[in-house]
Amino acid sequence: MRFTITREKLQEGLSAVTASIPAKTTLPVLANLLVETTERGIRLSGTDLDIAVSTEVIADVDSQGAITIPAKKLAEIARELPSAPVRVSATGEQRVTLECGKTRFRLLGLPKDEFPSFPSVRFSESWRVRSGDLQKLISHTAFAASTEESRPILNGVLWEMRPGHMRMVATNGHRLAKIELPLESVGAPSADLIVPPKALEQIRRLFAAEEDLEIARGDNHLGFRSPFTAVFTRLIEGPYPNYEQVIPRDNERVAVADRNALFQALKRMSIIASDQTHRIRLAFNAGMVKFSVQTPDLGEAQDELSVSYEGDPLEIGFNASYLLEILRYMPTDEVRMTFKAPERAATVEPMGWSDPAKYLCLVMPLRLVD
Amino acid sequence: MPRIAVLPNTVVDQIAAGEVIERPASIVKELLENALDAGARSVEIDVTDGGRSRIRVADDGTGMPRDDAILALARHATSKIRRTDDLVGVGTFGFRGEALAAIASISAIEIETAAQDGAGTLLRAENGEVRDVGECSRRRGTTVTVTRVFSNTPSRLTFLRSPRSEWRATADALTSIALARRDVRLTATHDGRQTFALAPVSSLRGRVAALWGGAYADGLVAVDDVTGSIHVSGLVERPGDAGTAARRIFLSVNGRTVRDHGIVRAAEAAYRSTLPAGVRPSLLLELTVPGDLVDVNVHPMKAEVRFRDRWMLERAVEAAIRRALGTHESAPALGSRAWSFGGTQNGGVGTVVDTEVLRRADGGFGPLLDTPPGSAAPDSARLPDDAPIPPLVQLRDTYLMFERDDGIVLIDQHSAHERVLFERFLGTLERGEAPSQRLLFPLTLHLGPAEADAFEEHQDLFTALGFEVEGFGGHTLIIRAVPMPHPRFDAERCIRETLDALAGSRFASAAPRHERLAATVACKAAIKAGDALSAAEMRALFSALGATALPAHDVHGRATIVHVPWDEVDRRFGRR
Numbered sequence: 025m026r027f028t029i030t031r032e033k034l035q036e037g038l039s040a041v042t043a044s045i046p047a048k049t050t051l052p053v054l055a056n057l058l059v060e061t062t063e064r065g066i067r068l069s070g071t072d073l074d075i076a077v078s079t080e081v082i083a084d085v086d087s088q089g090a091i092t093i094p095a096k097k098l099a100e101i102a103r104e105l106p107s108a109p110v111r112v113s114a115t116g117e118q119r120v121t122l123e124c125g126k127t128r129f130r131l132l133g134l135p136k137d138e139f140p141s142f143p144s145v146r147f148s149e150s151w152r153v154r155s156g157d158l159q160k161l162i163s164h165t166a167f168a169a170s171t172e173e174s175r176p177i178l179n180g181v182l183w184e185m186r187p188g189h190m191r192m193v194a195t196n197g198h199r200l201a202k203i204e205l206p207l208e209s210v211g212a213p214s215a216d217l218i219v220p221p222k223a224l225e226q227i228r229r230l231f232a233a234e235e236d237l238e239i240a241r242g243d244n245h246l247g248f249r250s251p252f253t254a255v256f257t258r259l260i261e262g263p264y265p266n267y268e269q270v271i272p273r274d275n276e277r278v279a280v281a282d283r284n285a286l287f288q289a290l291k292r293m294s295i296i297a298s299d300q301t302h303r304i305r306l307a308f309n310a311g312m313v314k315f316s317v318q319t320p321d322l323g324e325a326q327d328e329l330s331v332s333y334e335g336d337p338l339e340i341g342f343n344a345s346y347l348l349e350i351l352r353y354m355p356t357d358e359v360r361m362t363f364k365a366p367e368r369a370a371t372v373e374p375m376g377w378s379d380p381a382k383y384l385c386l387v388m389p390l391r392l393v394d
Numbered sequence: 395m396p397r398i399a400v401l402p403n404t405v406v407d408q409i410a411a412g413e414v415i416e417r418p419a420s421i422v423k424e425l426l427e428n429a430l431d432a433g434a435r436s437v438e439i440d441v442t443d444g445g446r447s448r449i450r451v452a453d454d455g456t457g458m459p460r461d462d463a464i465l466a467l468a469r470h471a472t473s474k475i476r477r478t479d480d481l482v483g484v485g486t487f488g489f490r491g492e493a494l495a496a497i498a499s500i501s502a503i504e505i506e507t508a509a510q511d512g513a514g515t516l517l518r519a520e521n522g523e524v525r526d527v528g529e530c531s532r533r534r535g536t537t538v539t540v541t542r543v544f545s546n547t548p549s550r551l552t553f554l555r556s557p558r559s560e561w562r563a564t565a566d567a568l569t570s571i572a573l574a575r576r577d578v579r580l581t582a583t584h585d586g587r588q589t590f591a592l593a594p595v596s597s598l599r600g601r602v603a604a605l606w607g608g609a610y611a612d613g614l615v616a617v618d619d620v621t622g623s624i625h626v627s628g629l630v631e632r633p634g635d636a637g638t639a640a641r642r643i644f645l646s647v648n649g650r651t652v653r654d655h656g657i658v659r660a661a662e663a664a665y666r667s668t669l670p671a672g673v674r675p676s677l678l679l680e681l682t683v684p685g686d687l688v689d690v691n692v693h694p695m696k697a698e699v700r701f702r703d704r705w706m707l708e709r710a711v712e713a714a715i716r717r718a719l720g721t722h723e724s725a726p727a728l729g730s731r732a733w734s735f736g737g738t739q740n741g742g743v744g745t746v747v748d749t750e751v752l753r754r755a756d757g758g759f760g761p762l763l764d765t766p767p768g769s770a771a772p773d774s775a776r777l778p779d780d781a782p783i784p785p786l787v788q789l790r791d792t793y794l795m796f797e798r799d800d801g802i803v804l805i806d807q808h809s810a811h812e813r814v815l816f817e818r819f820l821g822t823l824e825r826g827e828a829p830s831q832r833l834l835f836p837l838t839l840h841l842g843p844a845e846a847d848a849f850e851e852h853q854d855l856f857t858a859l860g861f862e863v864e865g866f867g868g869h870t871l872i873i874r875a876v877p878m879p880h881p882r883f884d885a886e887r888c889i890r891e892t893l894d895a896l897a898g899s900r901f902a903s904a905a906p907r908h909e910r911l912a913a914t915v916a917c918k919a920a921i922k923a924g925d926a927l928s929a930a931e932m933r934a935l936f937s938a939l940g941a942t943a944l945p946a947h948d949v950h951g952r953a954t955i956v957h958v959p960w961d962e963v964d965r966r967f968g969r970r
Contacts, residue, residue: 172882172884174884174886298829299934300829300879303829343831343878367875369832369834388831388834389832390830390831391828391829391831391862391875
């Protein structure tokens with residue numbers, strides 16, 4: 025195997041792939057990148073067995089071949105090389121030489137055969153989604169997925185494909201984020217896919233917004249592909265909880281508030297809130313919400329904010345960090361919150377979002393004890 | 395013939411002897427106490443055949459002039475008190491004037507005594523009757539030799555156990571006195587073999603080391619605390635060591651060895667939540683209380699005393715021990731540390747005596763600062779709350795390690811977190827203030843009958859902890875809200891395992907049920923060994939542990955903190 029590549033192209037390829045290399049692994053070959061020659065140049069691939077990323081960059085190929093190279097060292101080398109063409113050649117199955125100007129590196133790789141094969145995903149039955157749409161779905165929901173390991177299904181983000189629309193939903197059992205977009209895709213099947221947020225993060229990062237992605241499903245894998253780059257991920261199996269059932273329909277108490285003012289007030293309150301529960305108290309009255317927080321052994325704080333509020337007065341407790349997080353992802357200057365009772369779910373939605381998307385967050389209260 | 399008659403003196407003495415002199419060990423104890431009351435600096439004890447054949451106690455005390463010696467054998471003859479008033483706050487071991495008379499009444503006794511070096515008195519008596527008074531020559535002091543023990547009370551004789559167990563009882567009595575009177579040289583031989591050879595020492599730890607070995611002494615935690623007029627000092631076992639060796643209880647009040655279940659119970663209460671059920675710690679405690687608070691004249695052998703304000707005393711004992719266990723020093727150390735015998739007050743090397751060093755810096759027994767009784771003492775040896783947190787390293791996803799001036803400290807993350815949560819849950823249960831996160835998707839739990847019973851029994855406490863649980867017919871529970879003690883908390887697993895544990899050990903623990911539940915939930919809710927922690931989590935755990943009352947022990951009595959002194963590290967590397 026022999027090829028020549030510009031340092032910039034090599035770095036471009038590496039920056040796409042190295043994020044998928046696991047930091048710690050028991051399988052040595054996973055610390056390596058697979059480098060293969062293709063018709064257009066070379067393909068770099070990395071995987072942690074859950075997610076695989078591969079990208080193609082343009083290069084001059086002299087002779088065909090494939091080898092795996094320690095990813096971290098290759099990235100460090102590429103960063104320090106002068107800006108000049110890099111000649112890469114492999115001798116045998118394990119030795120690879122990099123030359124750039126007068127600089128010369130020789131690295132010990134591993135044979136290609138040791139690298140795990142990519143999941144089989146039939147792109148012949150693929151459907152297409154605009155990358156920008158997918159990014160919008162991901163960035164508004166992925167934060168809400170659970171990071172705790174007791175319920176693996178909640179560690180994923182539900183991606184619902186339906187005729188005419190698609191949805192993403194994520195929850196950790198205490199709060200939930202849901203976004204729905206009209207779908208202009210072709211040939212999309214109806215499907216419920218539970219995708220690890222880590223894979224979604226790669227997808228959001230790797231593909232340009234205007235690209236059309238080809239998406240296809242294997243047995244328990246999902247593949248995303250653009251002309252140069254592909255991401256494969258394991259799907260989380262199992263039924264996702266029935267989230268529709270917990271979204272309140274009859275919350276008759278409604279508050280509309282300035283997102284930023286609300287955010288700042290909550291942030292101030294959370295300084296005093298307990299480290300474990302972040303509990304704060306909100307008291308809604310006509311035209312006003314009063315914040316208060318009391319933490320034994322620490323102290324207390326109060327604040328007020330004028331809001332438009334309809335309904336009977338209400339006192340309700342929340343984990344301030346959940347509210348703050350939701351507000352951070354709200355795309356509009358004003359947000360609409362609805363409530364039913366101090367022990368029932370509250371919702372937060374954007375007010376006057378020009379986007380065709382429908383976005384809703386839901387948060388369960390904390391019990392207040394007087 | 396009149397039916398009622400006044401008993402002759404010999405019979406009266408024998409009856410009294412029944413109270414005071416039960417077995418040879420009582421003779422040794424009484425004679426030794428007499429020697430100590432006579433100001434002896436050195437006492438030699440020689441026992442043959444478990445005390446049946448011969449008991450000899452020789453001292454270098456004040457001795458007696460001839461007339462006193464003859465009178466000493468009479469009942470209620472004593473040099474120790476004169477008036478009733480003297481009974482209040484009596485400082486000598488004896489004062490009833492019964493012991494010698496009682497001993498003489500059931501044996502043959504020979505007393506050699508001299509008030510000055512040179513001419514002395516030799517006195518022989520048998521069954522309470524003086525047979526012979528002569529002269530002898532000896533150094534200042536008294537030697538009492540008792541033979542033919544219980545020879546005239548055959549019923550007593552039949553109740554004696556084997557020489558070995560009689561000797562064991564004698565040794566126990568000697569041990570108690572040896573612990574109380576550390577300033578005296580004590581030697582004892584049994585059947586010609588020397589069993590005690592105790593040099594005078596200045597500290598209880600030194601005496602313990604001489605009795606049971608330096609390693610044992612080194613493993614004990616120093617207690618030293620003043621509450622009002624009560625001074626509690628001594629040595630107690632680390633919770634982690636309790637149950638691993640024979641249990642030793644020693645309790646002295648104003649220098650007098652006594653038995654008192656109330657005080658022992660109070661001391662054990664201080665260990666609450668650090669020991670597994672059924673395990674009881676060794677306690678060596680010395681109480682100093684004003685003489686008018688204690689009445690020693692309630693028991694013929696003076697093994698029991700009566701306190702005027704028992705509650706205050708027990709509270710002082712519990713507080714003192716709890717405070718001692720709250721220090722870093724009560725965490726076990728790795729390896730053996732050097733122990734220097736007969737040294738200074740703070741003869742120990744390593745950390746065990748840190749508190750002593752700190753507390754005695756001002757020369758007195760009082761704490762460093764004047765704190766009102768009952769409030770927490772200044773505790774410089776505690777993990778400091780406000781001190782900067784040292785860099786922490788996680789080992790095997792199980793232990794946190796950091797460096798101190800005097801060594802390396804390892805913290806077991808699960809045990810530590812368990813301790814933190816236990817105290818927090820207990821606080822929650824006592825205050826009734828539990829934040830509770832409602833769940834979007836209620837958890838459903840299917841229980842076995844035993845678990846369901848356990849749940850029913852503790853439902854109110856679960857609610858107080860922040861669990862909102864509904865029965866759902868049969869043995870199914872629906873959990874609608876859960877507490878959020880930490881971000882990794884797995885409510886379903888926690889409640890399931892807690893119920894499992896409660897169902898499995900229904901009768902195992904006598905601890906109050908809210909404590910038991912808090913301990914169980916804390917154990918199940920705490921982070922596990924094998925959980926990788928972020929640097930922020932480690933720091934949070936470290937400072938939370940430092941803020942607990944008993945940071946060194948988890949709720950099962952295991953250690954949360956292990957301290958490896960630099961000495962030990964240096965030694966292993968051959969640097970010393």
